[in-house]
Amino acid sequence: MLSVVVAPWAGEAEPVFVRAPDVLHDAASTMKVAVLAALVRSGVNLDAEVPVVNRFESVVGGEFGNDPDWDSDPLPWELLGTHVPLSLLAERMITHSSNLATNLCLARTDPRAVAEVWRSAGATRSSSPRGIEDYAARDAGVHNRVSARDLVRLLRSIGDVPELLELLERNEFRVDLAAGLPSNTRIAFKNGWFPGVRHCVGLVHPADCPPYLIAVCYTGPLANGADHTDPAARLLARISAAVWERRDAISSLTAARRPGAPSARAR
Template identity: 80%
Template structure:
């Protein structure tokens, strides 16, 4: 299943949609909602929190993250100590750390994340559980997104959050389809069977635009970089770039 939404930045309806409301497993795109919840919580981002690997499951009990399944080693090096929420939020976005995500989520709570989706105007997407809460997923409690809702979510962010998204280190999908040096604030997510990316692109010769691509299928290998589905997303990004002058509010 392939879903695509392209829309002007700011107000305006999408100029192109393909299966925009189809639900996909969220993978790491849900980390954008956690980031927004953290920024809007009023908590001091320089607050030091314990770096632990035990979290409350959405269905009761506890769960932990797998170090081998996390692409970011830095939070694991801090295990047993403390770290500022600001640092954890940065690693959650720039290096897609699962451990940092669950620590940020524990600091704000699931209801705050649900409010982020509501405030964005999302109609189908939700993030009711933490990363690797397998018991919850087995019970049918899952993180799901649609391409349309991801565009709505990015549109609801302010400058500081978007600036952080520009520092995303995994630039093999949406960013790879753009000319070198093109500004893009984006977050991607990948697991075996799914590859998604949503971003705000800043061309130098026309207004910025939003693009979300969600792919679920056998093409997605689950590799962070060498994922065939990432190349598919890059090709779609490149095709939209070629038509960027036609992306304007209707």
């Protein structure tokens, strides 16, 4: 299943292109954007030092831990048993997609705060009620799910916090959407992947036209789960490149939909 949403960044503009926008996919690491927003909006002291542990409370009771073999970032694992600033964990959660850092950040907020982030963003279907690798919760039917439309809404909702977008611009995994853009193009984005799933949502800043939002979610056999060489990542890159080629039409298509506006012509 492939879902795509493209929308102007300005205002509350509706998408100009959708394909299966409300189909739910496993969230993978895209839910880390909601965790980041919940952490920042909670007012917690990001400079406070917190213990780096690998035991977390499951939302269905009991405890669980992360598997280092399923994590894309070795640094938090090297810090086990120490104390580090919460800001470092928040950064690694986004820039290196650390699962361990994500659950440590989630432990400093809670699933209700994350749910409020989705609600305030206007999401209608997406939610992330459990931590990463909380398999007991998953087996009990508690799932992290996203739709492409809700991912666009989520990214738009943090536009009033520039430092969050700046952190997303430092994402180290410049594959999928970023790989479909010219190398010097600014993009604030978060991707997520594991075998069978590849997603990405981003805010693209072309130098020659207004910025735009794009979310692509793919669930299927093409996704092999590799960090950088996933064939599904190349699919997302091709979609991103195709949207880039029509970037100057995105805002004009929105203007054309307003009553009395002249029709826009896409190149």
